[in-house]
Amino acid sequence: DAGVTQSPTHLIKTRGQQVTLRCSPKSGHDTVSWYQQALGQGPQFIFQYYEEEERQRGNFPDRFSGHQFPNYSSELNVNALLLGDSALYLCASSLDGIVQETQYFGPGTRLLVL
């Protein structure tokens, strides 16, 4: 049973560029959430996708956008990159509507903005 997978593992970009990160949820899961983890901090919620729509959003600017595909995989897009966007980006998947369902995290994508 494959867990949550993310690609790429590492990425280096320059300020002003755009980046796309990808996530495939755990088999059987239909909900994908994205988190940003700055160095030395806990992960912060960016947004959550369910049924191909953004269901919840954290305090992140519109430069951060996403998409969920019919197979439940998801993309995170960040436009006009800033130095402060350098972080570990984590994807988590879960099964909506099930009591006592945990969120499972992927290995993350490390983004460095120069």
Next chain:
Amino acid sequence: GIQVEQSPPDLILQEGANSTLRCNFSDSVNNLQWFHQNPWGQLINLFYIPSGTKQNGRLSATTVATERYSLLYISSSQTTDSGVYFCAVSLSNTGKLIFGQGTTLQVKP
């Protein structure tokens, strides 16, 4: 919004020692999870424990929801237990998780 506070922020142990990590949260929650983040950044699920007590090998956790805190116990610590331990809470089972700042544990041989 919900505030999550973890203590202590840092902990250094000798191999074989026991430890207790604490997580306080400011509001009623439906979901509380403990994670271990390894040096490569992978968040590993330890417990889903919105209330009650659970045990898994050398690890156990207790959440007292009415008093808004959770404890993670690590017994007979090993060097592989090193890393950052996060507590995360949510108002719903699949909603956004709000993480504490973590406890960094170093187990020395």
